[in-house]
Amino acid sequence: MNGEEKMTKPSKFDAKKAKWNLILFSATLLFTISLATGYVLLNIPAIILAFLVYRYGKSILFADYYERKRKSKERFELYKQKKNEV
16 A cells, blocks of 8 residues: 555544434434334334435445545556556
8 A cells, every 4th residue: 555545534523423423322222222112113214314324324424435436446447447458
């Protein structure tokens, strides 16, 4: 790895990320409580919250992962182009 690919920790509080983490934690907590108590109706809000996180929050929560994935895909495409030239 070169110097620019190193992971850096955010230096300030990220309110958007904290909001989506709280929603994800709430969904997980509701699901766990529904398993422990047998109260199946708690799964409905848990599923709705999990869907919201999946639909709108994953790009915020997992931005570092998607950036690394994009860079890896670009390197692979460059490798394929160079391989086809030879």
